[in-house]
Amino acid sequence: MSTFKSQFINIMVERGFYNQCTNESGFDDYLYECEKSGKPAVGYLGSDPTGDSLHVGHIVPLMMLRWFQKCGHKPLTLVGGATARIGDPSGKDKLRPFLSEETLAENIKGLKKSFSKFLKFGNGCNDALMVDNWDWFKDINYLAFLRDIGTYYSVNRMLTMDSVKSRLEREQPMSFLEFNYMLLQGYDFCELYKNYGCRCQIAGSDQWGNITSGTELGRRKYDVELFGFTSPIITDSNGKKMGKSEGNAVWINEEKLSSYDYYQYFRNIGDAEVGKCLRIYTDLPLDEIKKLEALKDKEINEAKKILAFEATKICRGEEEAQNAQTTATNVFEQGMAGGELPSLTLPSLENISVIDAFLQIGFVNSKGEARRLIKQAGLKLNDAVITDENYKLSSQDVINGQIKISQGKKKHGLIKVK
């Protein structure tokens, strides 16, 4: 059942991306007109370069933009070179530390890379474009800004915004600097409208206040209706935000996280999340997803493999996904050592204790931790539990040129000797 006229919104609703829209029917009409006439709508997603890679928590809006592009529209990815220098107060209690110019430049490069995995960039009419709000903020004059933009904002209203209100209620400090963040983001939206005809912004629901800041500014300053469209926060069954594995973020860029680990993150998703994740993190058609999520008990593992493969494919490419899958199958189903596992190459096995090996491959942070894990029967050498914490590696442990070491059930690695 299609309740909307535009292809894009229908997809968003069907796949669980739709949370809130500033004007549902207005946006639908607008997109429908664009889709019908073949003239792409322009929409943007903003990210502040506070890190050098996006992570799984950012994928939801990225996938939304990906569908947006698939529906024939033009995505803009805005990196907040300027806004990162301010800090978005949404959902935070503390002012974030300032970043150096070099870090910002590095981070922007990293974000471009992350974006390009999900979107097609180029010069075609619906190819994605990267823009940086530093371009229009760096030379802005304070008085001019106050007069042009400040006149449209009421402090009374700003104080009621969630990002501000929650800080005040929790008696956490909020600097004037951060207080201005929403003005900048509002200005961004209008600049993109002015320069690219961009009329919609896609973002996570925590950005609602910043989005309406832009749509209101657009209405007052340019007398145009801008649209905001947000995704729900995707949580697991415990209500926790997705995107952390072993306490670490699941990064999009490969130099921050191997494809094997990326694959494993999705492979280990909870049963209850499989359907939701298939809809959000893969491009698979809905009828196929329906079949997969209907699987029960052990069989749902098949769905998880497909999820992991498809999700990895989008982000890391088909070959990497295939390799990750092969490794995972070898390790978990055949009990063998696979090629994509983290590995450590040693010049020789002389005087290397098992503890050193685990320390050097980075599975443990200290020798004490390794000893503790041995006491708890948590470390394995070639699939046999290590009982002697003073055990030294020897050539007898080498099988097919490598030694397999494991921590717990899921963390496996290889030691190779030159």
Add this chain to the structure above:
RNA sequence: GGAGGGGUGGCAGAGCGGUCAAAUGCAACGGACUGUAAAUCCGUCGACUUAGGUCUACGAAAGUUCAAAUCUUUCCCCCUCCA
């Protein structure tokens, strides 16, 4: 500028001269049960260690004391109220 409150482990938050490597909760990790799931239960959770200890840590520095997260002084930072 004035008055008061506060800065403790990844986070939250006790402790307020020795028994404190620091209660408790969350997170994390290992084990059991399973399906590389969830829930549950048990265990661990500063570093080094010849396992007896040693070292580093309660915003920073100096001091008092046999002994300091705890007392004193100075400095830095934050919050609240007043001007």
